[in-house]
Every structure is written in structure tokens, then in C-alpha cells.
Amino acid sequence: MAEAHSAVAFSFSVSHEGVDLNYDHEMLGVVLMSGVRSWRRRIHRFFNGFRNGIYPVPLSSLGLTVATVGAMYYAGYDGTGGLTDFFMRHAPRLVSAEEHVLKAVSVTAASTTIWLSVALALKYTLRLLFMYRGWMYETRTRKMSLKTKIWYVLVKILTSISRPQLYSFQGCLPSLPLPSVEDTTKRYLRSVRPLLDDAEYERMVKLTEEFRTSLGPRLQRYLWLKSWWTTNYVSDWWEEYVYLRGRSGIMVNSNFYGIDAILMQPSTIQAARAANITHATMLFRRAIDRQEIEPITVQGMVPLCSWQYERTFNTTRVPGIETDRIVHYSDSTHIVVIHNGKYYKMQVYDIKKRLMSPATLEMQFQRILDDDETTPDKGEEQLGALTAADRSHWYLTRRDFFSRGTNRASLLAIEKAAFIVCLDDVDLEFDKNDHTKLDEFGRWCLHGNGCNRWYDKSLNLIVGRNGRIGFNGEHS
Known part of the structure; x- marks a missing residue:
């Protein structure tokens, strides 16, 4: 695997002539943009977390509540039930200001307290409604029971107050019931x-x-x-004992696969299809980070848990001697491409941290496909087989050969990638008159040749020579 190159943003040296300072404008710009992007993500996640915590009440209603309560108070009517006067009596101990400032602070504090109380009350009301399961045993006909009709109306009213984000319902979902x-x-x-x-x-x-x-x-x-x-008394045990403690290979025992839309093929150009699916996948990852995807609901009413979206990207399974562990990275700006037994670290964001266009990505994929001058290093072509082998063996190999130097840096580049793209030198075909081709399509997506996938990664996108695609996913 190719060694990682590092760049220095600035350096200085001291001599008898003084201090000589050298700095790279471009690298400083990259460092600055990286920091800005990181803080923007943190701020965005903070506000998303707050909005999810108060769902179903929209955040915009806070300003309306403060304005309404304030207008009523200055008009001579205390709509807070004496809460404003309570804050007025205790505010001078905390804030030394004029009376009109104390009055404004007290009104704001009282109205915010009422707003938060209403938000939490509606949130737990929605949670209680989701605990009702009678709707599962009734057909969606006019014979629906009165109890279910009332439940249906209440859920519709509360969930229509504001548009839910991806994780908005997480705090409203009831705990898994414990059977006797x-x-x-x-x-x-x-x-x-x-x-x-x-x-x-x-x-x-x-x-x-x-x-x-x-x-x-x-x-x-x-x-x-x-x-x-x-919230779920069995999920952590299920993940550990059913998946992570298994010591056999995960290639066919745990991992799963999916195939292309077989009745349509947007492009037969491998680099173009790889670029478009990579760009679309990165947009999907962005939508998950920003929580722009609405949660999946049963019959448009009862939401399902959305936490599994969190580990779709930037996630890898790390082997252990007795049990594996799941490692999720908060962000990643690169992918790893596997082609002809060689591993390439490929950036998908430009110097200004903007997602590259499909055309730019296609040029990078094409350069990889046209790379006939380099050959895989010794053992590199079979490297992916380690992730398909016995888990304890993979742990010992990782400990002995991937704990330092170039091997460690290369392994981290693979594990920290957003996902893997496999550019295969085979045609992935479908023929309605020959079902064996579809069987072979599925087998190739499931295990390839045993070496050309990184089975520990949460997602391997597979692009055939004829432009058809599939994927291989790590199950836990």
C-alpha cells in the first residue's frame, strides 16, 4: 500500500541571523477550512440534538411564546401564573440591573420555563401513545375500534405540529417490553x-x-x-453475543449484500457509474448528518428506531481475541478504492472542503482504472482475505504486523474511510432467460474472490466492468 504523505503548514529555524519563518498559504487555508467545517458540524449537531429533545414542539415556537407572554405581561395580565413575579423577586440576587431589564429577564425566563414544560409534556404524551399496540390487531377499515380511532387522531395531531428529523422520535419511542x-x-x-x-x-x-x-x-x-x-434490554447483548463474539469468518456467515436495479442500467462506463454512485452516497451521508431524512414509520403512524443510520458510514469492525468491537468515526473526507489488488486513498472533497462533482470523481476513478504501471506490493492482493478469516487469527495478524509504521498508517486510512469502492474486472450481468447470471451476480457481491473486499467496513460499493453495481455490508 502506498505511504501517506504529510505536509507542513509552517516551520521556523533559528540561526545567528535571527528567526527564519516559512509558511505555506495553501496548507494554512486547508487547516483553517478543516477547523471551520468541524465546528460547523458540531454546532449543527448541537442544534439538531436540541430540536430532537423538544420534539414535537418546533424550536420557532419559543420566540412566539416569549413574545406573547411578554406582551400580555406588559398589558397588565400575567399569563405565567405568578412565575414572572417569582423570577422578579429572585433575579436581583443574580443580576444587578435596572428594573425594566429585570422585568424583561424575568418574563423571558418564565415563558421559557412554561414552553419547556409544555414541550416535555407533549413529548411524553407522544411516548405514551406509542406504547399502545391495539392498532396492530385491527384492520384499517371502518370497523376500527373507538379506542384506536382516538389514538389515531391524537398521534396525527401531535406528529403534525412540526416536521420530524431523522432522530426526532428517538426520545418518544417506548422501551422494549419485557415478556414474562x-x-x-x-x-x-x-x-x-x-x-x-x-x-x-x-x-x-x-x-x-x-x-x-x-x-x-x-x-x-x-x-x-x-x-x-x-430503552432496549436485549440490543447490546444481541450485538455482542450474536455478532461480535462470533470467531468464525464474517464473509458469508454475517455480512449481507444487495444488487443493482436489474431492469435498468444508467451507464455502462465503469468510472462514470462509480463516480455517480459515490457522489450520491456522499449526499446521502450528508443528509444523515444533517438529519434531513424523515424516519421510517409503520403505516405512516408509528416510527421505527433510526439509530442504525448513525453507523452506515465511517464505521469499521475491529477484531479482538475473544470479541470484536465497532468503531465509528465522526467524520471522514476520503474513501478507499480497491482495484486489481491495489488500495487507493481517494479524497472526495476539494481544498475548500466542498464535495467534488461527479465529473471530477470520474476522472479520479478513470486514473485508477488506467493505472497499469504500478503493481500490488507483496501480499497486498490477498490482504482483504484477512478480514474474511477467523476473527482471532485476524486479531493476532493485526497485532503483529499492523501496529506500527506504514502498515498501521495504511490500515487506519482504510478503517477511517467513509466507505470502500471496489472496481472489479468482471461483468455483473442479468439475463431474464438465464437465472444463473443473477445467481453469480449475488455470489460476487457476497464474497467476490475472497480477497477484493474489506469485509470489516460497514459498506463496500461494488462496481462491475459493465457499470452494474452492488454492495456488501457488515451486519452488526
Whole structure:
């Protein structure tokens, strides 16, 4: 893998003639723009977090509330129920100012307090409404029960007050309900009945009854305690024990794939298709960062959890000796391209930190495709197979060979990338008269040749020689 080059924005040296200062205007500009972009993202995330915390009340209503309460107070009517006078009595201890300033501060504080109280009340009201599940068992017909109709109207009213952002409903979603031991054992027996003969099933019934009366209640109390301080008592255990603690290779045991829209093909030019899908994917990442995507809802009413969007990009799985871990980076300005066994670090933002156009990206992809002069370093062509191998073996290899020097810098460049783009030298085809081509399409997206994917990354975009695309995703 190619070594990373570093640039110095400024340097100085001391000699008998004095201090000699050298600085690079271009590099200083890059550093400045990088800092500005970072702070803009932080400020944007802060305001988004605040708006999500007060949903369904819009932030713009705060100014209207302060203005209305202030106008009423100066007109001789205290709409805060004495809260303004309370702040007036205690404000002089905190603020030394004239009476009209204290009055303005008190009115603002009182109206803001009322506004926040209403916002939290509506938020928890919405959460209580989402706890209702009767709608699941009723058809969407005129025979809908009165209870469900009232629930439907209330949810519609509260969710139409303001437009939700991607994570607006996170604080409104109810916790995962904890089933009883009896329900759990009944569902377990019902699920294993088709797998066991009569004798084995009777034995399982006795073991289940023994669990229900002895160990089950104690474990249930632990789960009950955990359910009080977590929104989902099983998600962290599921992620760790079902996915991250698995020591077998994740290539076909865990990772999943998707294929192109098979009935349409926008372009047969590999570099052009790679550039357009990369640009579109980066725009999608920007929409996630800005929370411009509306959350998915069931029947347009009940929202689903949106936290999985957070780890779609800038995320990698890091191997461990007993369990892996998920590492998510807050930002990334580059992608990694895999072509002919070689790894390229490719910037997708220009010097002013603006997303490059598809035409500019296409030129970069074409240069990579036309690169016939360089050859893969020793072992580089099979490097991706490490991420497909046994997890403990990959951890030991990473520890021994990727903990220092160029290998470490190159590995960090891969893991910190927004995602991976694989430019393959095969045609990904679909033929309605030959289903084997679609099967091969899917197999190639799932595992490639075993070496030309980085299976630890959350997203690998795959672009075939004929312009068709697919993707490979890390499941956890």
C-alpha cells in the first residue's frame, strides 16, 4: 500500500541571523477550512440534538411564546401564573440591573420555563401513545375500534405540529417490553416442537418447567432491573453475543449484500457509474448528518428506531481475541478504492472542503482504472482475505504486523474511510432467460474472490466492468 504523505503548514529555524519563518498559504487555508467545517458540524449537531429533545414542539415556537407572554405581561395580565413575579423577586440576587431589564429577564425566563414544560409534556404524551399496540390487531377499515380511532387522531395531531428529523422520535419511542417467564417458556416450547420427537419434547417440557420455577424468576428480576435504565434490554447483548463474539469468518456467515436495479442500467462506463454512485452516497451521508431524512414509520403512524443510520458510514469492525468491537468515526473526507489488488486513498472533497462533482470523481476513478504501471506490493492482493478469516487469527495478524509504521498508517486510512469502492474486472450481468447470471451476480457481491473486499467496513460499493453495481455490508 502506498505511504501517506504529510505536509507542513509552517516551520521556523533559528540561526545567528535571527528567526527564519516559512509558511505555506495553501496548507494554512486547508487547516483553517478543516477547523471551520468541524465546528460547523458540531454546532449543527448541537442544534439538531436540541430540536430532537423538544420534539414535537418546533424550536420557532419559543420566540412566539416569549413574545406573547411578554406582551400580555406588559398589558397588565400575567399569563405565567405568578412565575414572572417569582423570577422578579429572585433575579436581583443574580443580576444587578435596572428594573425594566429585570422585568424583561424575568418574563423571558418564565415563558421559557412554561414552553419547556409544555414541550416535555407533549413529548411524553407522544411516548405514551406509542406504547399502545391495539392498532396492530385491527384492520384499517371502518370497523376500527373507538379506542384506536382516538389514538389515531391524537398521534396525527401531535406528529403534525412540526416536521420530524431523522432522530426526532428517538426520545418518544417506548422501551422494549419485557415478556414474562411464562410467555417466554411457552414460545420456546412452541418453537422447538417441530424439531423434536415426542420423547425429546417431553424431556424439554420438564427442563423448561424446572427453569420456570427455579432459575427463571431470578434472571427475570435482573432483566427487569436492566429494562428500567435501558430503552432496549436485549440490543447490546444481541450485538455482542450474536455478532461480535462470533470467531468464525464474517464473509458469508454475517455480512449481507444487495444488487443493482436489474431492469435498468444508467451507464455502462465503469468510472462514470462509480463516480455517480459515490457522489450520491456522499449526499446521502450528508443528509444523515444533517438529519434531513424523515424516519421510517409503520403505516405512516408509528416510527421505527433510526439509530442504525448513525453507523452506515465511517464505521469499521475491529477484531479482538475473544470479541470484536465497532468503531465509528465522526467524520471522514476520503474513501478507499480497491482495484486489481491495489488500495487507493481517494479524497472526495476539494481544498475548500466542498464535495467534488461527479465529473471530477470520474476522472479520479478513470486514473485508477488506467493505472497499469504500478503493481500490488507483496501480499497486498490477498490482504482483504484477512478480514474474511477467523476473527482471532485476524486479531493476532493485526497485532503483529499492523501496529506500527506504514502498515498501521495504511490500515487506519482504510478503517477511517467513509466507505470502500471496489472496481472489479468482471461483468455483473442479468439475463431474464438465464437465472444463473443473477445467481453469480449475488455470489460476487457476497464474497467476490475472497480477497477484493474489506469485509470489516460497514459498506463496500461494488462496481462491475459493465457499470452494474452492488454492495456488501457488515451486519452488526
